[in-house]
Amino acid sequence: MDEKFRDRFTAHDLPNRTLREVYAYWLKMRGDKGLPTRADLDPVQIPHLLPNISLIDVEYQPRRYRMRLIGTETVRALGEDPTGTYLDDNLQANALLKSRYDWLVENKRPYFYCDKLMWSDKKFLEYQTIGLPLSRNGVDVDIIMFGINYDFPEKMGSIPMAFGA
Secondary structure: OOOOEEOOOOHHHOOOHHHHHHHHHHHHHHOOOOOOOHHHOOHHHOOOOHHHEEEEEEEOOOOEEEEEEOOHHHHHHHOOOOOOOEHHHOHHHHHHHHHHHHHHHHHOOOEEEEEEOOOOOOOOOEEEEEEEEEOOOOOOOOEEEEEEEEOOHHHHOOOOOOOOO
């Protein structure tokens, strides 16, 4: 992994309230268990966080990642809704994201990552994400829950100019 990837962090290390709240909710779901389940996730408890949450199904043999539910903030950032598609349907996203998804599935631990949205036409857009494992059987990761924050231009106070515009 690179310097933008952190697998050791606390809620205090997370750069914004949204990610801290998503992480706190995941820790609450986990409780004393090793891994929380999808059944532990109750959207009614976190309606204000749902736009920033995405759920990715993990399929095995071969390992593939299907976009189960994509939060509206991600749809806004990408300019499209990839719900129902597979990560490897987008070769650029697959090349940039698959190693982190694989890491989470194999290590069964959360990670924090920040970068620019390099697999979209909005490469100027910075984002921060936490990947959080969920498991039906308490052993194998079968869903990845992402909490994602995007630094949209209105949050930054300026709008980047596109070349040739």
